[in-house]
């Protein structure tokens with residue numbers, strides 16, 4: 198599958214993978230191909246190789262500059278367009294296009310701060326390729342402080358979208374076609390959902406070699422294998438030939454400095470490791486990779502108090518927390534059925550029986566790492582039947598997955 202590069206060159210995923218493997222010489226495939234698509238004016242070709250302009254959303258962004266563009270997915274209730282910002286940093290040398298998306302779920306705020314910190318730390322004159330950031334994708338949900346769109350749909354169940362589909366599907370279609378298809382790589386930034394928090398971690402389909410290679414560029418950030426649910430942005434992008442990962446960090450409705458710093462550092466690391474930006478402080482430690490994970494649900498109702506911290510390593514039988522009946526004072530222990538690491542967990546709160554409270558990453562041992570890996574959430578409710586390319590309208594589907 199060929200994809201349009203930012204400077205008019207076409208390149209295939211294999212070329213991108215080759216670029217990944219040769220991070221110190223990342224520009225050769227792009228420079229060579231752009232020369233073949235240039236005009237007969239050789240001076241213009243030479244100039245295009247050195248200073249490619251980026252054409253996006255009807256605007257041309259000159260080499261070595263930054264710009265704030267707008268993307269309008271369509272009219273709102275009042276008939277007005279609902280433009281949202283798209284940040285662009287276009288480098289001075291050819292290279293890949295890294296795209297960053299935040300707030301696809303309107304209540305997951307850490308992503309917009311990660312995009313801000315990454316984008317405003319870049320000097321376009323030191324950049325090979327381009328960085329495109331959409332800090333707030335779901336502007337309607339963001340303004341209302343909710344995960345969902347105004348029609349209660351979850352935008353991240355509708356990618357790549359349909360031109361004439363539901364409102365959610367049209368927004369997804371617009372973002373996918375106007376921005377995402379211009380990317381060489383995509384990082385979609387999320388947080389835990391509904392009073393849960395996530396250890397900063399990457400999620401991607403590690404059976405896809407391009408995604409596997411991409412995921413290893415984020416330094417020592419934890420990696421969790423997961424294909425991604427149907428309709429998620431990263432799965433749709435990956436299926437369209439654009440290696441994509443989700444970066445999970447922290448909890449919703451907050452700006453968390455520690456998690457944001459970790460996420461920002463991970464993306465800085467990836468930009469350097471991809472040969473897009475020079476940095477001296479790369480993470481050297483290999484990332485821990487988890488090929489399976491399971492949610493541990495509570496059996497009692499009442500007050501959930503955790504005994505473990507995010508990122509803790511646990512053995513089978515370790516106490517993760519307790520649930521105490523507020524009336525009788527009866528306490529139930531929540532024990533880990535697995536040896537692994539706490540990748541996500543519920544905040545202390547009152548819970549119903551069956552609440553998914555602790556998300557345990559399980560390191561592969563002597564098992565097929567991909568066997569059963571799609572059962573990643575280990576107990577989310579089965580999805581209801583839905584039309585192809587669409588997700589159920591039920592807002593409580595797969596909430597534990599967060600993304």
Ligand SMILES: [Zn+2]
Nearest residue numbers: 302387599600
């Ligand atoms: Zn999310």
